[in-house]
Amino acid sequence: MNTQTAMINGAELKLELLGPEDAPAMIVHHGAPGLGSRSEPLRSFGPFADEYRIVTFDARGSGESADVPPYTHTQWVADIDAIRELLGLEQVIMAGGSYGGFLAMEYALAHPDRVSALILRDTAANTDYDHLAVERARTTDRVVIDEWTIARIGVGGFADNAEFERYWRSILPLYDHNYDPEAVERKARATRYHYATHNHAFGVNMPAYDLTGRLAEIGCPTLVVVGRHDWRTPVPASQAIADGIDGAELVIFEESGHSPQLEEPERFQAVVRDFLRRAGIGGTG
Template sequence: MPSRTYTEQINGARLVVEVLGPDDAPAMVVHHGAPGLGSRAEPVRSFGPFADSFRIVTFDARGSGASSETAPFTHEQWVADIEALRERFDLGQIVIAGGSYGGFLAMEYTLAHQDQVAALVLRDTAANTDFDYLAVERARATDRVQIEEWVIERIGTGNFTSNEEFERYWRGILPLYDYSYDPAATERKAGSTSYHYATHNAAFGQNMPTYNLVPRLREISVPTLVTVGRHDWRTPVAASQVIADGVDGAELVVFEQSGHSPQLEEPELFQSTVRDFLRRAGIGPS
């Protein structure tokens, strides 16, 4: 079944939404990461294969991709947008999935609307900022490329003055994300990105300094899968371990040949891992 794209007015913002799979299948809402950089393109690529047995709903969050740059860019607003989309598309109880910053929002949504969540799937994410210093250390220590000091100093700060500066920064750190560095692939990714520096500034300059879900992880009672690449420079395995230890019954799977994106770097293993988890949780085909 081909994907369907919609433009919806949600909580005062124009959101571009893409839906794949049968309308009568269990719904999975997949949230992209990297506010101001990410888009639905990655979730479509990563979770599109699940459309054989799930209704996959993904979208460009406000301030990202092709959606409108309509403030506020807060966790509360982004969570409210997820819930409004769930209601708009009459999804019922959902699997909520999110990677990186999308994982922050998937956890926040689960805490706010747990009755509407059948299962939680996380990828390369964190419940607080305790490990952010490691990203700076790894950027300085890498021998993959030479990263300018001003780029390193901006990691996780949300301190940009224009989309042009933001793009220069993104091009500087992109080589760190994958397990195997492919300069051509990195250039393609940078060239296809839609840059929204104000969104990123709000996410990392305003939201992240107070972000800490660790004390609330015990409140999550839905089946939870935590996945992470062994060589993730940005959200290391230790950050995922904190989540797995905090959520009762959560499962942690580490992908040994991946950086920040095991869903793309080891796609077959990632898909089989998620399918097996959902099957054991009683969601989707048995």
């Protein structure tokens, strides 16, 4: 494992690389701007380092990377390409989950010649399904989620990191198929909070986000995976992506919520390896 700090478009970003340098490369983008980090892609895609070069990083404004705006899709896509160029990669497999899936699709559209395959996990091409997340939060029998929290789903508007943490602790119980209060507490404690990043991502970027009219432009092999019980980006959102990209494959994980890569890891890894091999992007193993 190679951990490094790199100056990318004026911001210091924390990168972590795994696997053989001469293997096909996969850049994996985490979700949840201001909450997410490379830790999830490392857990999810680390096992692929036996056959692929795995590139993970904390996006600007998240994890251990610098809080240097702008926190826009255009900037985050430019950062992905700068990382690719820094590492001397001609083509990459582009992978992303949740909000990272938004950016993976945006990258494939902006740099189609650089993407050999696309892997999307629990994501969406627009905000059409956000109301379902609000309904799920309001009607869940798992925990009681107050209206202050519900009003901030997909919107942001936090005054500081203390408010942001309050929100995250309240909403976290919805993410996994099987609710584990101790796991929720561990996740909340391990999170690095960057409220300004999240506010911009959801308060400014998302109202204008809609890739549905451009999905047909994506020409690379595409795998779309989603948990059957995902409260945040439900199955219909993934179905719409798969329907919009010619030849895209949709795989539903029946025992998962928002994170099938962690809740059903063996099946997830088998599905991804099979997809990449059929796409002609086999590894070194």
